[in-house]
Amino acid sequence: MGVGGQQTEAADVFSWEEVQKHRSRNDRWLVISRKVYNISQWAKRHPGGSHVIGHYAGEDATEAFTAFHPDQKFVQKFLKPLLIGELAATEPSQDGNKNAAIIQDFETLRTQVEKDGLFKAKPLFFCLHLTHILLLEALAWMMVWYWGTSWTLTLLCAVMLATSQAQAGWLQHDFGHLSVFKKSKWNHLVHKFVIGHLKGAAASWWNHLHYNHHAKPNVLSKDPDVNMSGVFVLGSVQPVEYGMKKIKHMPYNHQHQYFFLLGPPLLVPVVFNLQNLNVMISRRNWVDLAWYLSFYIRYFSCYVPLYGVFGAVALNLFVRFLESHWFVWVTQMNHLPMNIDHEKNRDWVTMQLQATCNIEKSFFNDWFSGHLNFQIEHHLFPRMPRHNYQLVAPQVRELCEKHGIPYETKTLWRGMVDVVRSLKTSGELWLDAYLHK
Template structure:
C-alpha cells in the first residue's frame, strides 16, 4: 500500500502540513491493548494511548472503542464537536487508506449512512435542544417527590439543559449529591460505559454481574466450566431477595464511596455528606437514631425497586454477550427495547420507556423522544432491524423470564456438556 507507514503508538502526532500516513484496518486492529490504543473518527486515525487517562469521560469509556470506528459514539456523546476536535488534533497520526471502508468488518455501510442522516435530521429539527421550561417544572416536581430525582440527574448527565456545560455539571452535582447522596463523577463513569457498549460483558457495568447472576452468554460459559457459586437455575427467585431491594442500599452505596475515595473526588464527597447531614438532621428530632436509620433503609429499598425494574425491563430481556463490534445503531438496537407509551408510563419511567431513542441519541432531552421515534421506526423498517415495543407489565415480567431462561441454560450446560 503506497504511503503506508506505521509509527509506534507513542511517537506523537502527524506533523502539520505533512501528508498523513495511511493505515489499513489490519494494522489498526493490532492497537487495542492496555497502553496501546488507536481509534478511528471520521476516517482519521488517532493514538489515544497516553491521552486516554486524561479523557474527561474516563479511560475505560474511550478505551472500549479501541481499534474501532468511533465516529458515531463520538457524535453521540459530545455536544460541541469543534471544541472536542481541538483535543484530538495533537493525537492525529494518520488516516484510513482511500480503498479502506470507513468501518471494519462486515458492517452494513448503508445502515451507517442512513443513521448518520437520521442524526443530522434530528439536529436540524432541534431535537437536541432542551426546553428550560420542561426541566424547571421537573425540578419543582422532584423537590416534592425526591424519589424521582434519579430522572433529573440522569438528564443532567446526558443532555445540556443549560447553555453552558459548566452549569449543567454543577446542576448535576447538586441533584446527584444533595438530593441523592451519590457522586456525579461516579455515576457518569458507570453510566456512560453502559451507553457506549450496552449489554457487553466487561464493558457495560450493568450486565457484568457474574457470579451473582448469569445473563446471556455467561450462562453457557459457566455451565461448560462447571462453575456453581450459586444455584443459578433458581436465580429468578433469589433475584427478588438481593436484586431490586439491595442495589442502591448496598451495591451503589459501597461502589460510590469507594470511587470517591480512590479517585479523590473530594467535592463529590462533600456534596454526598450534605445529603446525609440534611437527611439525618431533618428526621432525627422526630424518630431518633434507630428510627432515622430504619427510614433511610426504607427509602433506599423503595427507590432501588423502582430503579431496577424501570431500567432493566429494557435491557435484561435483550441480547447480552461479548463484544460483536457492530455499528452504533445496530449495537444499541440489539440491546434495547421500548415500552408502550402512556401518560402513566411516561411519568413513572421518566420517559425511559423510550429506551431505543435514548440509547441512539443519549444527548437528546427526553421530552423529544416521541418526536424522533417515527424516524427511528422508519430506519429500522428500511434495514429490517427489530424495533421492539412491549406492554409495561410484559416488560417487567420479561426480566424474570430472562433470568429463568439463563438459569435453565446454565443448568443444561452444567449437567450435559
C-alpha cells in the first residue's frame, strides 16, 4: 500500500544510497511513506513552487507532505504518474541522519490531534478577526473625513491603519496556510482577497516565499527568511565563513546597530513592495495584479480627496513604515536568535524545534503576534487553526521533554532583545574570523 492507501505495481526497489544520489537541480527523487517518486520534471509545475519540493530531493518528505497537504487523496492523482518504486524492505523508513523514534511519536501525536478535532477551524473566530480589521479601516477614514486632517488626527489615523494592516497580515497568513476552510479553493480565494485587496500584495509571492521558509526553516540557501543578501550575517556558521573568506559587504560587527535603520523601517515599504511587483510582472500573474491594484484604487479613492495625491502617498508610506516595524519584530524574535546553519537533513520535528521558539501566552501577545507567539506549534502543524495552538502546546512540550529537545518560551521583551543580541554576537564572530583567520 502506498500513500493514502494507493496500490502500486512498481517492482523497482531502491536503497537510501541510491535515492540520495538524485538531488541535483535536474534530477530529483524523494520518498513519501516509503514510496519513491521522480519529481525532476514535475517540480516546475508544483503549485507551491519548484523550490519547496526540491528542498526534499534525495530525502524523506513524508512529514512535510502531510503537513502541507490537507487533501492527500486529491494529491494522489499528481503523485501516481511520478511513482518509480519503493524502498527496499531492508531499508529503514528514514535515512540514517533522522531520529525514527521522535518521528514515530510525532506521527502518533498528529493522529491524536486530528481525532481531537484540532484541525477544525472556528468560523466565528475568523469572522470576528476580519470584522475588527474592517472596522479599524472604516473608523480611520471616517475620523479624518469628519473631524479633519490635523497632524494629531492624521497620526492617529496612521496608527489605526497600521494596526489594521498588521492584523490583516496575520489573517492572510491563516488563509495562506489553508487553515480556515475545509476546501483549499475557498482558502485560496479569500487569501487573494485579504492579501490583495486589504493589503496590496500578491498571494503567489507570499505562498512561494513562506512555504520555502516552512519547508526548511533557518537553513542557509533554502530558507528565504535568512537570505539577507549580504546585508546581515546570521547564526554562528555564516559569520565565520564570511570572515574566513574576507567578505565585507557591510561592517557586520555593527549590524546590531544598522539593523534599526535597514531592517524594520525598510522591509515592508521598500523590499516587499519591490518583490511583489517583480513577481507579478515577471510571472505575468494578472489575477494577483488585479487584486493588488484594487487595494490602491480603494485607498486613493478614500484619501486623495482628503490629503491630495502627495499627502495620500506620504500617509501610505508612513503606515507601511509603522507596519514594517511591527512585522519585523514579531517574525524575527521567533527565528533569528535560534540555530541557523546549512542543511543537516534533520527530521521534521527536530528541524522545526531548533529553528523556532515561543513567546509567552497572553491576550495581548496572542493578538499582537497573530498567535505566532506559538511559533513551535505553528511550524509543527502549519495547517492547524491558530486558536488551537494553545491546546496542543502541552502535548508538544511533553514530546520535547521525552526526547530531550529544548522547548523554549520567552517573554515578549526578551524575544525582541534577543534579536539584537543575536545580531551582535554574529557580528563579533565575523569580526574575529575576519581579523584572525
